[in-house]
Amino acid sequence: MPILPIIAESKDELTAIFKDLHAHPEIGFQETRTAAVVAEKLKSYGVDEVHTGIAGTGVVGVIKGNREGTRRIGLRADMDALPIHEETNLAYGSTNPGVMHACGHDSHTTMLLGAAKHLAQTRDFVGTAVLIFQPAEEGLGGARGMIADGLFDRFPCDEVYGMHNSPNGQPGTFGICKGAAMAGASFFDITVQGKGSHAAMPQQSRDPLVIASALVGSLQTILSRNVAPLDTCVLSVTQLHSGSAYNIVPDTATLAGTIRYFKDEVCELAETRMRELCAGFAIAYGVEINIDLRNIFDVLVNDDALSDAYKEAAADIVGSDNISDSDQPATGSEDFADMLKVVPGAYCRVGHSGTTGLHNPSFFLDPEILPVGASIMARIVERRLAA
Secondary structure (H helix, E strand, C coil), X not given: CCCCHHHHHCHHHHHHHHHHHHHCCCCCCCCHHXXXXXHHHHHHCCCCEEEEEECCCEEEEEEECCEEEEEEEEEEEECCCECCCCCCXXXXXXXXXXXXXXXXXXXXXXXXXXXXXXXXXXXXXXXXXEEEEECCCCCCCHHHHHHHCCHHHHCCCCEEEEEEEECCCCCCCEEXXXXXXXXXXXXXXXXXXXXXXXXXXXXXXXXXXXXXXXXXXXXXXXXXXXXXXXCXXXXXXXXXXXXXXXCEECCEEEEEEEEEECCHHHHHHHHHHHHHHHXXXXXXXXXXXXXXXXXXXXXXXXXXXXXXXXXXXXXXXXXXXXXXXXXXCECCCCCHHHHHHHCCEEEEEEXXXXXXXXXXXXXXXXXXXXXXXXXXXXXXXXXXXXX
């Protein structure tokens, strides 16, 4: 089965939607224009119900099949952009300085709209399709916000499916990893409160820069000496801020970064050791060190059976030769994991011809992939809600 006919006929429309969204990116929980475009398109396609304002800017569409049924399948796309200045030189590049769709969420939104158009016009399924357009995926808690706002109470789902583009240079490929597929993540901020002085008289200080630098190195021993070698964990210090002049020893330094993990107990171990190291450094250097640790993403776990179902739906569109179910787990994180903790489902990647990595100012997403992703999303509904 090739691209679904209605979606194939809508290729130019989908490309126009994608380019419009790309040109007008919005940061998480600020996707007011994007949400308005989504709601307007859903209504024009004849979607039965369109609900807005969920977790602020989230949108949900409901499509009923042409035969009554109790089962409900959810499809989810994210809508937010990143605080990155675009450097692609595309004719439809960002018109919002310092904000860019550098992760392809504009394509995810467009693909789900394409699936909505097909499902609303054909309705060749038994039951209900729930279309979830989520805000604020990029570390701001959009999935948790929608769930807290009653997403699955108001729109219960038996299964839920998500999708992400993959700039792997292999257009039309489908990959999925069963089980733990993407890492959970905690973010941390550490403040070292030392004592400042003149740079010519450092003996009068308790130099927070020296302490913070030493702490960075010691934090890495958590991975080398505390986490078991066969357990995956990443601990990255990504920020160190301190000082204001050449001739002043500052009085404070701040560190920030992230922990990535696939087992909750590994994260708990890392966090415990971080707290212990901060406390020990505070005593050793006679300063105050405060640490703030907070969980941002859960581990994304794909259901085995539903991963197979997703794979079969994708094979209908791209062919079995372009399907892989042996993708390796990724240490990146994705807040669709929060939805999968509530409702079983699966999350896949669809390849396209771009090769610049995600979250890069030169990231390019090939619009040719839009009908492919839209067709796979529509097809999983038709298969899972078949008569």
